[in-house]
Amino acid sequence: MKELKHLNKYFKKYWFKLLMGILITIIARVFSLVMPSYVKKSIDVLEGIYAKTISFTEAKTNLFEYILIIIGAALLSGLFTFLMRQTIINVSRYIEYDLKNEVFDHYQLLSLNFYKKNRIGDLMNRISEDINQVRMYGGPAIMYGIQTLTLFACLIPLMFIKAPTLAAYTLLPLPVLSVLIYQISKIIHKRSTKVQEFLSTLSTFTQESFSGVAVIKAYSLEPKINSELRDLAQEGKDTSMALAKVNAWFFPLMILLIGISNIFVIYIGGRQYINGQIESIGIIAEFILYVNMLTWPVAIVGWLTSIIQRAEASQKRINEFLKEVPSIKNHVNQETPINGNIEFKNVTFTYEDTEITALHNVSFSIKAGETVAFLGKTGSGKSTILDLVARLYDVTSGEILIDGTPLQNLNLNNLRSSIGAVPQDAFLFSDTIENNIRFGNENATHDEIVEVAKKAVVHKNIQGFAKKYNTILGERGITLSGGQKQRVSIARALLKDPKIYLFDDCLSAVDTETEEEILNNLKRESQDKTTLIVSHRVSSAKNADKIIVLENGSIIQEGTHEQLNNVEGYYKELYINQLSGKE
Structure with missing residues (x-):
């Protein structure tokens, strides 16, 4: 016994x-x-x-x-x-x-x-x-x-x-x-x-x-x-x-x-x-x-x-x-306010379960309020960067700093409460649409929820349902289309009003016209917020303050849209291919 x-x-x-x-x-x-x-x-x-x-x-x-x-x-x-x-x-x-x-x-x-x-x-x-x-x-x-x-x-x-x-x-x-x-x-x-x-x-x-x-x-x-x-x-x-x-x-x-x-x-x-x-x-x-x-x-x-x-x-x-010991622990009890400056110093990360090294000696810095886009082929390490910022994993080697402080020395609750994340695979609960959006801020009013839904360009879709915002979603949000789920997730992140936004290819199921409208709204909302956007589309990245291109876990290009479009490389080739495809 x-x-x-x-x-x-x-x-x-x-x-x-x-x-x-x-x-x-x-x-x-x-x-x-x-x-x-x-x-x-x-x-x-x-x-x-x-x-x-x-x-x-x-x-x-x-x-x-x-x-x-x-x-x-x-x-x-x-x-x-x-x-x-x-x-x-x-x-x-x-x-x-x-x-x-x-x-x-x-x-x-x-x-x-x-x-x-x-x-x-x-x-x-x-x-x-x-x-x-x-x-x-x-x-x-x-x-x-x-x-x-x-x-x-x-x-x-x-x-x-x-x-x-x-x-x-x-x-x-x-x-x-x-x-x-x-x-x-x-x-x-x-x-x-x-x-x-x-x-x-x-x-x-x-x-x-x-x-x-x-x-x-x-x-x-x-x-x-x-x-x-x-x-x-x-x-x-x-x-x-x-x-x-x-x-x-x-x-x-x-x-x-x-x-x-x-x-x-x-x-x-x-x-x-x-x-x-x-x-x-x-x-x-x-x-x-x-x-x-x-x-x-x-x-x-x-x-x-x-x-x-x-x-x-x-x-x-x-x-x-x-008896399982959490690999991610909160080492700090006192409050550590977050402003949004992010710095990667020679970061290398290997997934424990697959032993795949997703990032190799990656270094970059992001100032508070900047918008940075990450582009690259599938498996290049883009999503891993967002997971490391949210400290869902700890780095294998190197260091990540937020406001000059190593990530492990920050209060984990303060860090994650300062982040509004929209994952690639949008997850919604079996609840009303309103409550799914309110998940970002449980004290939000109905008017505030409607406002962020408009900014995420999903308000008209919700109004089309018989019960509108009181529509009960199926498991994992199966009632909604892929694009609608993504936009509800974006609304949820906007309602949180965090210091740092993490958007992981969250517009992949949205048409280009709706994408443009959402991006314009996000640009206005995130003027004083640090925003990291992962995407396969140049259209989602071209207005960013900085674009970082990854390949096999390493940075191969870095700069603005104009700078990268003026040199031969992955970004210019991707831009030309997507522009011709759009035409």
Whole structure:
């Protein structure tokens, strides 16, 4: 159970509620123990009537009293059982809430490399299914475990006090049961781990299938996907059945052993009564009730073992991610205001996952308020520069300075809150268009949102929808066209009003006429903002204060549109080709 030690901090946090729940559990079980002894007394009264050692009137009075005590104890036991669930089960929900927040907060701290290595379906399964398995340990397992321990602690001594020989025979099957549970639980642990791992695989497959449904339909891949899902389902069935077969041994074994205990009670108890070793036949009835009271706790031992083994397997998977150390850390706690001066000094960067060196010894400087465009072929390192400015990665060698301060010495929250980024693949949430734009500034008014939408030249498109700005977008903004998604993303960045704009080929899906209008609006909006534009189009770059051309991660040209257009090279060739294409 070493992996489950991670939950100890939550048990300490809710120690008072847990303690109250444990006390209430013990009280509830103690009240439940009242019934068997009073059933014995009731049988003794009936036996007394038969033997004529007690009068009918006295017997009637005693039986009425015993019945009231049994009913009262049952009601009190039921009340405390309800309170028990209200405390301990609630604590398990609090722990589930806290653990989900902890995992999700940690997910957000992890770098992009982590998300390149791990699939979304697996991440989702660990924060949902795995945590649900852990919750069962933090609530039901504790509750039923305390119930079982309380009954064992109270019943077993009580049985030995009342009839030692009969108690010894009655409890004889329990050690056998313990050994069987220990052996079976080891198998359960291994198979539970496999089941949880398979659920992650299934989640990943279905998530990717739903996300890529357009491609599946376009290429008529439905039969292939269905076949793969059938194979996965078969594997899942085999894995789950392997676990179910082991779990299936628990209850039959327990019922068998409890049945043997009942036989011992009736046979041994009957012989002892006949031989005069026990004074009353009521003790046999009392012991049968004791054995049946132990049936559920003994049976629950197997279920508890299964829960704990599943929780252990799930918590181990959760801990694997919680132990992941973020490669990008905030080293500065004090506020570090950003003005927008950017300088690259001999920057080299290699992607960890692919080991591709995207930038080689790159150096340039950008003054606050300047607009700089980056051009080059695909894979030349343009987008990498924007990622490094936002510190989504740390450089392999060299140094990046913002306002003369190394990037690592800036408050990470201040840095990123000063940046308005529009990625190449515009991402929108399954929410209204207005809320997607408001993501840039949660305090923005509707009028401010409309204003930036006009500047991004998407207002007319939004007005064309039946619900206008209240239109709910599909997942990843699938309701909108590629160009509309890009323009909504631009509006979101404009609403943030940052010190630094990062535009990563964000006009690739927009026609040239709309592009020109947006660029003119952006030029007015970014007059005092540092703006970095990545593009494949000269039209997006020609009005920039500086143009930097990259090839294979190195700078091959740098200057204004006029300067670069007057020398032979990549930029002039690209300009001529795109100009003739436009004509």
